[in-house]
Amino acid sequence: MKLSKEEVAQVAFLARLELSEQEIDTLGGQINRLLESFDRLQELDTENVEPTSHTVPVQNVFRGDVSRPSLTPDEVLANAPERVDNTFEVPRIVET
Amino acid sequence: MIEYEPVIGMEVHSELLTESKMFCGCKVAFGGEPNTRCCPVCLGLPGSLPVVNKRAVEFVVRTALALNCEISHHSIFHRKNYFYPDLPKGYQISQYGETPIGVRGYVEITVNGTTKRIGIRRVHLEEDTGKLLHVEGDRSLVDYNRSGVPLMEIVTEHDPAAGFDQINSADEAREYLVRLRSILLYLGVSDGKMEEGSLRCEPNISIRPKGSGEFGVRTEIKNLNSFRAVYNGVKYEIERQERVLREGGTVIHETRRWDEPRSVTASMRSKELEQEYRYFPEPDLVPMVFEPEWIEAQRHLLPELPQEKKARFMAEFGLTAYDAGVLTDSKALAEFFEKAVEGYHDPKIVANWTMGEFLRLVNAAGIEVDQVKITPGHLVDMLKLMDNGTISGKIAKTVFTEMFETGKRPEDIVKEKGLVQITDESAIESAIDQVLAENPNEVERYKAGKQELLGFFVGQVMRATKGKANPGVVNKLLREKLS
Numbered sequence: 001m002k003l004s005k006e007e008v009a010q011v012a013f014l015a016r017l018e019l020s021e022q023e024i025d026t027l028g029g030q031i032n033r034l035l036e037s038f039d040r041l042q043e044l045d046t047e048n049v050e051p052t053s054h055t056v057p058v059q060n061v062f063r064g065d066v067s068r069p070s071l072t073p074d075e076v077l078a079n080a081p082e083r084v085d086n087t088f089e090v091p092r093i094v095e096t
Numbered sequence: 097m098i099e100y101e102p103v104i105g106m107e108v109h110s111e112l113l114t115e116s117k118m119f120c121g122c123k124v125a126f127g128g129e130p131n132t133r134c135c136p137v138c139l140g141l142p143g144s145l146p147v148v149n150k151r152a153v154e155f156v157v158r159t160a161l162a163l164n165c166e167i168s169h170h171s172i173f174h175r176k177n178y179f180y181p182d183l184p185k186g187y188q189i190s191q192y193g194e195t196p197i198g199v200r201g202y203v204e205i206t207v208n209g210t211t212k213r214i215g216i217r218r219v220h221l222e223e224d225t226g227k228l229l230h231v232e233g234d235r236s237l238v239d240y241n242r243s244g245v246p247l248m249e250i251v252t253e254h255d256p257a258a259g260f261d262q263i264n265s266a267d268e269a270r271e272y273l274v275r276l277r278s279i280l281l282y283l284g285v286s287d288g289k290m291e292e293g294s295l296r297c298e299p300n301i302s303i304r305p306k307g308s309g310e311f312g313v314r315t316e317i318k319n320l321n322s323f324r325a326v327y328n329g330v331k332y333e334i335e336r337q338e339r340v341l342r343e344g345g346t347v348i349h350e351t352r353r354w355d356e357p358r359s360v361t362a363s364m365r366s367k368e369l370e371q372e373y374r375y376f377p378e379p380d381l382v383p384m385v386f387e388p389e390w391i392e393a394q395r396h397l398l399p400e401l402p403q404e405k406k407a408r409f410m411a412e413f414g415l416t417a418y419d420a421g422v423l424t425d426s427k428a429l430a431e432f433f434e435k436a437v438e439g440y441h442d443p444k445i446v447a448n449w450t451m452g453e454f455l456r457l458v459n460a461a462g463i464e465v466d467q468v469k470i471t472p473g474h475l476v477d478m479l480k481l482m483d484n485g486t487i488s489g490k491i492a493k494t495v496f497t498e499m500f501e502t503g504k505r506p507e508d509i510v511k512e513k514g515l516v517q518i519t520d521e522s523a524i525e526s527a528i529d530q531v532l533a534e535n536p537n538e539v540e541r542y543k544a545g546k547q548e549l550l551g552f553f554v555g556q557v558m559r560a561t562k563g564k565a566n567p568g569v570v571n572k573l574l575r576e577k578l579s
Contacts, residue, residue: 014179053172053377059385065114065151068121076131076139076240086130087229087237090181 002032100341101306102334104263104299105254105314106272110286111224111294112155112246118223119146119189119244126292130229130239138244140185145380148173152221152246153197153384155285157394159248160198160219162279162401167391168195173221173378181238182225189223190249192375196220197384202260203279204403205271214272215253215260222247248285250276254300254311266331270323273297274425278402282427290321297326301333303341312337313347317361319354329354333361405430413443422451428465429455435472440479449475453493457500469503470496478506486510488517490563519566521573524557527565528573531556542578550574 003011008028012019019027070076073086082089114124120137136144160167174192191197198219205212226243228236252272256262263269277295280286288295302314317333320326332354337347352361400408402424409420409430424430433450437443454475458465478495481487487495487510498509510516518524531553532539542549550571557570 054379054382056382058382061147061382062150062153063121063147065116065149066121067116067123070122070133070135071139073129073131076134082235084235084237086132087239088131088181090236090238092230092234092236093181093228 002035003028099306100303100338101308102264102301102303102330102337103254103311103314104252104265104269104301104330106250106252106263106269107298107300107316108250108273108276109224109296109298110248110250110280110288112152112248112285113287114149114151114155114246116149117244118149118152118221118246120144122244124245125241126294128241130237130241133241134243138184139240140183146189146378148381148384149246154394155246155283156197156219156221156248157386157391158283158398159250159280159285160201161391161395162283162398163198163201163203163216163219163250163276165198165201165216165219167198167386169386171195171197171384171386173381174375175378176222177374180225181236182228182243184226184240184243188225189378189381191220191222197386200257203272203275205268205275207265207267207271212261212268213259214263214268215256217251217253219248219250222249266327266334269299269330270327273323273326275402278425278427282399282401284399290323293321296320299326299330301330301337302347303334303337313349315347315349315361316351317354318351318364319356321356325354325356328359329361332359336361402427409433413437413447415443415447419447419451422455423447426465432465432468432472436475439473439476445479446475449479449496453496454500457497461500468500470499471503474499474503474506481506481510485519485566486516488563488565488567490558490567491515491517494563515564517566518561518564519569521569524561524565524569525573527557527560528553528570528577531560532577539578550578553578 005024005028008024008031009019012024012027077083077086077088080088111124116122117124117133117138120135122133122135122138125133137146157167171191172195173189175187176190176192177187179186196218199217201216201219202213203216205214224242224245224247226238226240228238230236252263253260254262263272277286277288280295281288286295290296297320298316298318299320300314300316302312304310304312315333315337317329320329333352340347348363351364353364354360355362406417406420406424409415409423410417413420415423422429423433429450432454433446436446436450440446454468454470458468475496478487478492478499481495482489482492491510494513495506495509495515498504498513499506502509504512535553535556538549538552542553553574554567554570557574558565558567
């Protein structure tokens with residue numbers, strides 16, 4: 001499996017990353033090397049192996065239903081690219 | 097002409113009535129100042145880790161049991177990945193695939209005398225997203241207070257196993273939702289407020305030639321914020337698809353938005369491509385394992401559910417299926433009735449007042465049963481005032497309305513308004529004499545054999561006494577005078 005230059009650009013767009021042509025080439029190459037590693041893993045015969053969702057034998061970790069203080073709006077919005085009153089402002093996206 | 101059969105799948109989301117969010121300790125509430133109930137976990141900040149809210153899990157297990165589901169022994173969470181600004185992590189924690197908390201259940205519905213067991217495919221637990229506040233122009237505002245609120249998803253089976261049914265009409269779709277909401281309210285896991293969005297319903301609809309084993313292309317409808325909208329939206333969509341097919345067109349797989357003011361569904365043109373969510377097991381949360389003993393303990397915690405209560409009301413109070421059904425539709429109404437019955441000897445009379453005057457006033461006021469001022473004790477006291485002759489049945493309605501509006505005790509209302517029934521024969525007699533004197537023509541016609549006029553005279557006497565005359569005495573005296 002190999003990602004095309006266009007696919008790398010699309011993934012970057014979705015992640016709101018602005019990449020130069022040069023960076024798309026560099027990162028695309030790195031992503032594809034990673035994907036090749038996964039392709040190698042795929043070669044293993046796992047026919048008789050149970051699917052594993054977790055590697056540690058721990059289960060049923062819960063917390064009680066108790067509320068505790070939240071962050072202040074200023075803390076919440078500290079990294080907001082754009083802020084309007086106490087909300088994050090984002091480019092309008094058609095409702096799905 | 098081909099006859100078409102609709103097949104409807106219902107996907108219902110309900111926020112759970114927990115105190116804190118699904119994976120963090122932020123408070124769960126409706127509305128309020130934006131971004132005041134957020135923390136690193138529900139904002140998806142790097143390095144934060146989720147921990148499962150135990151009560152949310154218990155709520156979903158109990159709901160699944162109440163919906164006659166099997167509980168998965170082993171259940172895990174997954175990440176559903178997509179880019180959207182209401183989802184700060186870039187993924188929603190949900191449950192995918194074969195191990196949701198509950199599977200293979202059913203809800204019984206009765207429409208036009210036919211009872212169906214609507215198959216439930218799955219009941220699972222996930223988290224709600226933030227809220228986009230759309231503003232003018234090309235910008236949106238985001239509030240993450242709702243992000244991470246426990247959300248339960250309940251999905252019906254469109255292709256049910258033998259012995260179970262699917263939903264095939266707008267009536268059935270609405271009735272299914274009415275039954276489901278009632279069960280959630282009885283369980284106390286949801287507030288069921290469709291208009292506030294804490295209960296949301298997204299039906300998918302397809303039609304096929306009647307008798308065909310294949311499924312047609314389905315569309316999904318969003319923005320249905322009331323039972324009426326669900327009914328109208330589903331009905332509209334069935335008719336629209338039929339029209340498209342009859343005109344030789346094809347139904348497109350898409351999401352359509354219910355436009356309430358225009359009463360139509362319109363394409364949202366957003367899901368022409370099937371989304372690829374890249375689901376995978378959530379590595380930050382360990383599996384949940386439900387042992388049979390624990391599941392049984394949860395089953396024991398289930399309250400009496402609507403259907404059981406209905407059956408008991410019929411057996412214990414001798415009510416008809418219809419009356420018992422109306423009274424148990426809402427938990428609050430059933431409780432009102434049951435409390436009143438404790439204090440009064442005739443359940444049928446209590447049922448009539450509860451379903452009649454009480455429900456009529458509740459609906460007219462546009463409020464919920466648990467918001468009323470009148471108490472079951474007030475109703476009992478009023479019925480006793482009727483029994484001992486203090487007030488007539490007609491006056492009782494006035495007293496009841498007053499109790500409903502003010503929350504005052506019936507004795508006080510009767511005293512304040514001077515509503516005590518007149519049983520004194522001489523007082524009634526003088527009213528009768530006056531009425532007869534004022535209507536000589538009617539008296540003549542009555543005496544000539546027009547017996548139906550008795551009702552007219554009774555009405556006139558009641559009017560003259562402002563409804564306070566004892567109707568039995570009025571009848572008796574009138575007959576005597578006119579004979």
